[in-house]
Amino acid sequence: MVAWALLALYVLVLLVGPLVVPGDPLAQNAEQLLPPFSPGHLLGTDDLGRDLLLRLLYGGRPLLLVTVASSALAAVAGSALGMVAGFFGRAADGVVMRAMDVVLAFPLVLVAILMVAVLGGGAVNTALAITVSQIPYFARLARNLTLRERTQDYVRAARALGVPPLTILRREILPNLSGALLVQATSTLAVAAGLASALSYLGLGLDAATPDWGYMVKAGQEFMFSNPGLVLWPGLLITVFAVACNFAGDDLADAFETGSRR
Structure with missing residues (x-):
């Protein structure tokens, strides 16, 4: 419950926060550089005199968008590929799963870095890069579940009635896989958030001018001892978000498992 409450709080604060705390996260103040706490700046400012609280509020938006979208x-994409591979088998299974094995042969961060290096930076390309790195996990899960479901009586009955294969996948099999896929998607949010932050930290994600938690950690390292909040606050927000997503995924898994037993 705490994890779900934290995720709801994240969404609420990131959407409504900038309206409650108005201001420009890019506005610089040469007279107030790096004080941890100063009048008009609850969490202080960075090395360019930009309000840290505003940058935290605006910096979570691109992370949330990229994480959810990817x-x-x-x-x-992964579920569709896995279901096709598991249902049709043979050639389709071989082609799809060998392609997934190729992607899985590389570390996640390396796959994302290669994609961003080819496509360029920005929120859209970052989301696509993370998407490609996560597709194999959904494909494997959907394939294994489809292999189990395609031998069930309800699928055999649909085939005997002449229902087209794609219709069977969409109407009969997919609803029975939705629970497990939803759990996987919730857990993937944590991985996507970590990858998005890592790419920004490496300077390969969003534009440096855009407030972003991952880049804020990198930019604040130089001032870790004079103003540790520049690193600790965005790092803490990323960590709490990832942990909350993991706990939410575990909660969904327990809920679906309990429901299936009933």
């Missing part, structure tokens, strides 16, 4: 795209 997880959703990976879930849709």
